[in-house]
Structures are given as structure tokens and as C-alpha cells.
Amino acid sequence: MSQKRLPAEIYWRRRLLFLALVIALIWIGTKVLGGGGDPKAKPEPTATSTATATSIPAPTEGALTVKLTSATRSCDAEKIRVTPTVKPGQLTKGPVEVGLVVSSTEDTACTLTPAAADLLVVISANKVAVWDSTVCKTSLLTDPVAISPGWATLAEASWSGRGSGNKCSVKEGFATPGTYTIQAGTLGGEPGKTTFTLNPKPKPKPTETKTTPKPKGTTKPADE
Template sequence: MWHPVGELPARVYWRRRVVVLAVVLALLGGVGWLAFSLLSARDGGASASDGAEAVPEPALERVVPSLTAVATPDPPPVAETVAEPPVAAPDPVPGGPCTDDMITLEVRTPGSVPVGSKPTFELAVANVAAVPCVRALDKGLQEIVMLDSAGNRVWGSNDCFPEASSDPRTLAPGEVVTVPLVWGGLTSEPTCSAPRVNPPPGSYLLRARLDTKVSPDATLTLV
């Protein structure tokens, strides 16, 4: 086999054998490369498939949990407030004291008087409760003041001639007690030390007080 015999020179036969051997080696190498390529392609597809199924979790999500994973506590239930019923005021006791809400107070005037005259005003106290009650009508607890249109004090019934008395009255339901009070027609102030003069013509307000009860304002016009 290794010593060819023939009519041709020996180098010709050796050259042919080398060519055949090279062709065989080339075929084997091609088959091997093809098999390797197929195996690589199959492994690469499997790796890509595995990579598509398992995506690595970002590092930030491994440290900070997502909002959906954080359990937020439910807000505490709001307690319902139950409105307490209003406390009813106790019924007036017959023969007890007349409180301010059991009486009305009114100052009555002639409406219009000349400057320098001495009109008489009336302090009217009425029991508007359903039971009789007692109210002190002492002179020291009664007062009428006069104010001008700007709200300045012009005169007060207790400024220069204060009086003292003790006069508890039992007022029947609906009863009205009227106390007269004369105005000297002059201005005054609480110390009665300022000169007293006739106020000028115009509109004035009169406001009465019986201890802690105050009346609505009444009008008086000096002409």
C-alpha cells in the first residue's frame, strides 16, 4: 500500500494519495463544523428562551418594595357623635324671684317736649312668666339715661339726686308695674360736678335699667 507499483513514477501515486487524504480531511472537517454549529444554535436558543422566562429583578426593587407590596393600615373608624338633647330650663317656681327672662322692661316717653321743660318718664316692669314672682323695685336699682344721636351720655336719673329704698314686689302673671320718673330738663354726669344746661333741640334716646335688666331704647325729641 505504501509502495505503489505501476508504470508511472512513484511520486505521481504519492501526490494522488495526498490529494485524496486532503479531500477526506476536508469532508470530515466540514461535517464536524456543521454538527458544532447545530449544537451551538440549539444551546443558544435554549439560553435565550431561559433568559426570556427569568428576567433578573432590578436592584432597586430588591431594596425598596413596590407600593403594591406595602400593606397600608386601614384608617380607624370615625366615632359617631351623638348629639345630646338640650337641657330644658327648670320651670319657674311660684313665689320665687323674677329672673331677667321672666320680666320685660320698657321706658315710656311723651315722644316730643319743649327744651327746658320737665317731662315725666315711666319705667314699666311686666311679669311675662306663667307664675307669680318677686322682683325688687328699689330706687337705687332704677335708672334712666339719655343719649344724643352720637351715643354720648347727656343725662342720668341717678347722677345728682340718687334715692334709696327697699321695695320688693310680688308680680302676678301678666301684671305691669309702672314707676314714674321726672326729668328736670338739664344735662348731668355721674359726679354732678359739671355745669348743668339745657340740651339743644334734636333727637335723643332714653334707656332704662332695673338692676341687671336693660330696656330697649325709646326716642325723645326736644323742640
């Protein structure tokens, strides 16, 4: 007895139904075996490496205090840097104020004494020496200078305003008005130089002499 073949549509429907059943079973198994939790729960964020910046507080305005360290140890003259400076408005026929900015490349504090400094100073005009410390055998530094590492110290000095000549006599004439160059440095150290101008000293105003006026209409006494 022969069986009749079913139509092709029935075979395709059965196959699609079977395929849908398999997909449903796979989906249910995934949810059960995967431990399905609360679908509304947010996933935990993955850990990421972040750099932590160390903040340095900004300095308060006006709170910086500078304290220069003094020392009895003498400075090494070869590690000294000198930069001369002259205030504007200097006049002839008198002392000239000179500033010496002194610093050291040493790592520790030291004191620069006039004797150990062996400071060389030359003041010239048109490349001609007007005053030379080696001729006068004297130093513009008169007091010890304390120097701290990383800082510069301003030492005040004074030039007589006269030339040195051959013997550095006190009778040497004063420098004339004009532009000058001053060079300063320790023996073996780093020298510095700058230019400055000497202005003519104003002439003193003549003093007015008061004369007693003669009275008008003066008559001689009559002869008796």
C-alpha cells in the first residue's frame, strides 16, 4: 500500500517551525546558563589607569622672604662675577657713585673681602684709561661683601672723579664731561662693564652784593 506524498508547503512549514523551536531553546539556555540578572542594573565600569597630578600651591603675593646667608669663608676670586653700574646724573669735579653687583658660582655662601678680592677696575674714555686701580693700588671695595648661592649682592663704592695719572696723586685733575666706560672684575673671575655719562657741574650763581644807597638831597651844614 503506497503512501501519498505531502505537499511541499507542509514540508517547508514543518522545517520553519522546527528552526524556530531550536532558536527558542538556544535563547532560553543562554539566559539560564548566563545567570541573567536584573536587566535594569547598570553594568559596572571597567577600571582605567589615570595619572594623579600633585598640585603645588601658588605663592601668595607679597609673602616671599629673601634671606641672604652670611659666611666667614672667603670666596674664590676665580668664581666671582662683577657687573658695575653707575647711576645717571653723575657730575664732574666730585665723587662718582658706583655700584658693583657681585655674585658667585659656588654652591655655598662666602664672603668677598677687599684684600682677597683683588678687584681690578679701569675707567676709560675713547679707549684711553682715565683711572686705573693698579696704578692707585687701591680697591673700590672698602667693606666685605656677603654672597649667597644663586643671589647677587649690590656693593656701593665711590670713585673720586679724578684721573690716576702716573702716581695717582690727589692733585690729579678731575675727569671732564663726556661718556666713560667702567670695567671691573676679580683676578681670574668674570668681569663686567658698562658705560655712563658725566655731566658738567653747574657753576655757582654769583652772590649779589647789597650796597647802601646814599640819601638824596644831602646838604652840608652851613658855616657858622
